[in-house]
Amino acid sequence: MDNGILTLIIAAVNVADKTTTTIDNTILTAIIAAASASVGAIIPSLFSYLGKRKEYENDKKAKLEDIQRRTYYEYIEALQKIINSGNRDNFLLLQASTNKLLLYAGSKLSSLINQYYNDITQRSLQRKPLTLEEQTKYQTDIFNAMRKELGIAKEKLDTVSMVRAGF
Helix, strand or coil: CCHHHHHHHHHHHHHHHHHHHHHHHHHHHHHHHHHHHHHHHHHHHHHHHHHHHHHHHHHHHHHHHHHHHHHHHHHHHHHHHHHHCCCHHHHHHHHHHHHHHHHHCCHHHHHHHHHHHHHHHHHHHCCCCCCHHHHHHHHHHHHHHHHHHHCCCCCCCCCCCCCCCCC
């Protein structure tokens, strides 16, 4: 083979090799630039999403606490009304507020409320109302559970006794 042809072939291979390397470098640079741009766009979006999610969770928790506060107060009012006057309307009010409370209260408070309601109704049917001591125990436990769930007080109340209005 002629030395000139061999030199021409080697020169052609070198040009092709340099072209391929240049193309490979260009593609690699483009891939790196695209990846950097993608990561640069994703990170702020991710932080924005996480921030909004945290805000949503906090808002949801605040709304639930508000509903719980109102529901607990409605229950206490209904209970006091039935203690003052055990008529049908007040019983229906207690029944409705008990059901609402069972929906929104935590498991310990729901169990206490449910047990208290069942004892009140069953003992009333038997014409053997709860004793003052039993009433006081239930009421104290319920108030303390409500206060704990709402984060109002760390210390428990010793005794809560809702009394009948004497007028």
